[in-house]
Amino acid sequence: MVRAMHSMLATLLFWIVVLMTVTAATFVVVARNILHAAFALAVAFLGVAGIYIFLHADFLAAVQLIVYVGGIIVLVMFAIMFSAHTQEGTVEPRRTWLALGGGALVAGVVLAATIMLINRLQVPLAEANAHADAAYRTTASAAPGEIALGHVLLGEYLLPFEVASILILAALVGAVAIVRKETR
Amino acid sequence: MDAALTLAASDLVQWLGNLLTFRLASCLALSGALFAIGAWGVLARRNILLVLISVELMLNAVMLAFVAFARAHVNLAKETGLPYAGESGQIFALTIIALAAAEAAVGLAIVIAYFRNRQTVDTRDISLMRH
Amino acid sequence: MNWSELSELLPVGVVLAAALVVVFLDLVIAHKDRYALPMVALAGCVLGLGSLIQNYLSLTTYYKQSPPWFSGAAETAAGAFNPLILGGHFSIDLFGFAIAGVALLAGALSVLSSAHEEDDSALSSGEYYGLILLAVAGMMLLGFAHDFLTLLVSLEIMSISTYILAGSRRDLKSGEAALKYLVLGAFSTAFLMMGIAFIYGATGKLSLSEVLIPSEQLVSSAFLIRGGLALLLVGVLFKVGAAPFHFWIPDVYEGAPTGVTGLMATGVKAAAFAVLGRLAFETFGPRYAHDWAWLFAAAAVLTMAVGNFLALRQENVKRMLAYSGIAHTGYLLLGFLVSPNADGIMLADQLQNAVFYLLAYALMTLGAFGVVGLVREDGRRLERLEDFAGLSKEHPGLALCMAMFMFSLAGLPPFAGFFAKFLVFKSAVDAGYVLPAVLGVLTSVASMAYYLRVVRAMYVDPVRATKPGEAPAGARCRYSWTTNLLIYGAGLATILLGLFPSGPTFLLR
Numbered sequence A: 001m002v003r004a005m006h007s008m009l010a011t012l013l014f015w016i017v018v019l020m021t022v023t024a025a026t027f028v029v030v031a032r033n034i035l036h037a038a039f040a041l042a043v044a045f046l047g048v049a050g051i052y053i054f055l056h057a058d059f060l061a062a063v064q065l066i067v068y069v070g071g072i073i074v075l076v077m078f079a080i081m082f083s084a085h086t087q088e089g090t091v092e093p094r095r096t097w098l099a100l101g102g103g104a105l106v107a108g109v110v111l112a113a114t115i116m117l118i119n120r121l122q123v124p125l126a127e128a129n130a131h132a133d134a135a136y137r138t139t140a141s142a143a144p145g146e147i148a149l150g151h152v153l154l155g156e157y158l159l160p161f162e163v164a165s166i167l168i169l170a171a172l173v174g175a176v177a178i179v180r181k182e183t184r
Numbered sequence B: 001m002d003a004a005l006t007l008a009a010s011d012l013v014q015w016l017g018n019l020l021t022f023r024l025a026s027c028l029a030l031s032g033a034l035f036a037i038g039a040w041g042v043l044a045r046r047n048i049l050l051v052l053i054s055v056e057l058m059l060n061a062v063m064l065a066f067v068a069f070a071r072a073h074v075n076l077a078k079e080t081g082l083p084y085a086g087e088s089g090q091i092f093a094l095t096i097i098a099l100a101a102a103e104a105a106v107g108l109a110i111v112i113a114y115f116r117n118r119q120t121v122d123t124r125d126i127s128l129m130r131h
Numbered sequence C: 001m002n003w004s005e006l007s008e009l010l011p012v013g014v015v016l017a018a019a020l021v022v023v024f025l026d027l028v029i030a031h032k033d034r035y036a037l038p039m040v041a042l043a044g045c046v047l048g049l050g051s052l053i054q055n056y057l058s059l060t061t062y063y064k065q066s067p068p069w070f071s072g073a074a075e076t077a078a079g080a081f082n083p084l085i086l087g088g089h090f091s092i093d094l095f096g097f098a099i100a101g102v103a104l105l106a107g108a109l110s111v112l113s114s115a116h117e118e119d120d121s122a123l124s125s126g127e128y129y130g131l132i133l134l135a136v137a138g139m140m141l142l143g144f145a146h147d148f149l150t151l152l153v154s155l156e157i158m159s160i161s162t163y164i165l166a167g168s169r170r171d172l173k174s175g176e177a178a179l180k181y182l183v184l185g186a187f188s189t190a191f192l193m194m195g196i197a198f199i200y201g202a203t204g205k206l207s208l209s210e211v212l213i214p215s216e217q218l219v220s221s222a223f224l225i226r227g228g229l230a231l232l233l234v235g236v237l238f239k240v241g242a243a244p245f246h247f248w249i250p251d252v253y254e255g256a257p258t259g260v261t262g263l264m265a266t267g268v269k270a271a272a273f274a275v276l277g278r279l280a281f282e283t284f285g286p287r288y289a290h291d292w293a294w295l296f297a298a299a300a301v302l303t304m305a306v307g308n309f310l311a312l313r314q315e316n317v318k319r320m321l322a323y324s325g326i327a328h329t330g331y332l333l334l335g336f337l338v339s340p341n342a343d344g345i346m347l348a349d350q351l352q353n354a355v356f357y358l359l360a361y362a363l364m365t366l367g368a369f370g371v372v373g374l375v376r377e378d379g380r381r382l383e384r385l386e387d388f389a390g391l392s393k394e395h396p397g398l399a400l401c402m403a404m405f406m407f408s409l410a411g412l413p414p415f416a417g418f419f420a421k422f423l424v425f426k427s428a429v430d431a432g433y434v435l436p437a438v439l440g441v442l443t444s445v446a447s448m449a450y451y452l453r454v455v456r457a458m459y460v461d462p463v464r465a466t467k468p469g470e471a472p473a474g475a476r477c478r479y480s481w482t483t484n485l486l487i488y489g490a491g492l493a494t495i496l497l498g499l500f501p502s503g504p505t506f507l508l509r
Helices: A002-030 A034-054 A058-083 A097-122 A122-137 A148-153 A158-183 B002-019 B023-044 B048-080 B086-118 C003-028 C036-063 C094-114 C125-146 C148-166 C172-203 C215-240 C249-255 C258-284 C286-311 C316-335 C345-373 C395-410 C416-430 C434-460 C481-500
Strands: none
Touching: A002 A034, A002 B048, A034 A058, A034 B048, A034 C003, A058 B048, A058 B086, A058 C036, A058 C094, A097 B023, A122 B086, A122 C345, A148 B002, A148 B086, A148 C395, A158 B086, A158 C003, A158 C125, B023 B048, B048 B086, B048 C036, B086 C036, B086 C148, B086 C172, C003 C036, C003 C094, C003 C125, C003 C286, C036 C094, C094 C125, C094 C258, C094 C345, C094 C416, C125 C148, C148 C172, C148 C258, C172 C215, C172 C249, C215 C258, C215 C286, C249 C416, C249 C434, C258 C286, C258 C316, C258 C345, C286 C316, C286 C434, C316 C345, C316 C416, C316 C434, C345 C395, C345 C416, C345 C481, C395 C416, C395 C434, C395 C481, C416 C434
16 A cells, blocks of 8 residues: 555656656757757756656666756856846847747657657566666666766776777867867 | 648657657657757857857756667666667666767867957857858 | 787777877977977887787787678687687678778878978867877777677767867867768767667677677567667668768868868778678678668668769858769679678678778878868969869979869779779679669769769969969969879879789789
């Protein structure tokens, strides 16, 4: 009885987070004030982090919070403040309904394609999901923990992980190049 | 055409029915929705910063799909006794976070450098080379 | 994982080390010694090429045979060559060696064509050359990458470096090119990643050669694989600049500094084709050719038509070369059409033809962009067709080379471009795609119109009347021994490769 209540509450909470994420993301795309859009983006990122927790990806949820909500949002805010001297700079100039409609059409097609894909997938995912709920109800330790993740990251995937550091190097050198271009 | 419509309609009904039952399918649906909203933003927004932000939404959708699929593979592995495939999905998502952060940093730097030159972030003004 | 196999990636390490050296050297050397920076970058590329060839030769002597063209073609017999190394993340096969070689060549030549820039330009800074080397390292990794994670990271290394390089000149056009490249590049990468996510979801695998092996537990998800591959293809066609995803190319190529344009048109394109080649030959293979080859064929025909038709209308030579690059993407796509009943030998032949095309195209395009980068007046770049008038009288050597590049790009014998086109058309016909190949020949004939316009401007058109106070006509080109080296070298290679098309294959024995 208590367990069923617990599961129902979790489901409710899950749908609240989903709704929050979708609403915030939509607001990012339609908001006229750019600062409002950036705040909505933070909410959307938070929502995605919440979904990660529902999916037992705790470590990723933490990284999402630190990098996205903590880092990228600040970067975006900084860029907005920088590129908007005047008040009207933060409000987007005339938006054509044609572009909005065309974009919405493309988005609709993408969404419809995803739905069809997911439906074709029902069989394996349904099976998987029965177990997901079972795992969810029994113990949380059944999920792949941070320890297992760390072992794979620094074992099997160490090389791609190290290659990613070259990417950071490129971004670093690039940032210096852009700044130098300005000052010289 | 009629058959296709019926198929699409039955898909939709089936999807709505499943939506409330299956958590993993609904995560994928959320991922698809975020991806679509992001693509919409890239096509519809006029401010180049918001275009970049929309790309970030799309990348978040990709990460969400990876994590959801990773969970599905963990569960399948438990059921079938086959080796885990769950961690590689999470590691892919982690790598995408690193890629997205680097891309955002470089992208915003390029936007700011451009703004200093042109004093505009409107995509309609970015058309010096039309012939 | 066997860490001693890391030595196979030594060429990449050499290039990365050179990138770090050139960035730090800029901080310590005096301003007047800055000419040393491109030399260090060039040395990095040359050493990388040397190390690549050394790796290849030592592999060949060790196994007493040359590596297979791609890992799927490897014999699995005991003692035979297994190209998959480092836990399957990289594949040391001939295709990888060839792509890495083309990337190093493109990097070296674009360093040469940038070395004549002014002292105070952002283009002469250590970061500029460091980013070129980092982009080259990304391309090389992309050539060897054999799982989706490594592939994606390498692709991003290359892309992020190129975004910044495209905006490294201090004018509005360059900044605009960087912005456009960034937004459209990031947008296409998102599609590519979503495709990979779907494929991972369907199979649970990330290795390029494994994902289509039907996994028993998820047999019902073939639909998901198809959707994933479709998204993946959209992303890759975007990166190679094939129609209908070609629209970003002209603006980005025109706005970027000419040396960077050369790198984007050759190295970046070769690396993107490495992804396409791995997908077409290893992931889809002949088994899925019915599903995908027609799509490639349609994209190829559309790309050839669009590129050649729009190039006819261009007055700006750099922009014309950009459209010509789109057209050449179409010809290259013809080389990636896989026949459903192809065997390993046929696939290897096809891949070899495509690689020859990439090499020949890299040489002639970099040479042509080198000439475009040199033609200038009082430091102002002149890129329009009329600015090339009378070049043959003032700089007969440069004009001769430019004419050779144009003939070669048009596909006239005896230049390298002729054999390159002949080989890809032949592979398309052998694979059973006769109609796309015929259309390719027709568009290739039509393309002569715009290539010959450049030749006519240089050799026939009168020089513009010099207004009083204008610089004498003879001073139109800056003198730069590095760019001259690039142009004459590429010109010589274009002829030699055309006269002895089997020259590079000599190395394979």
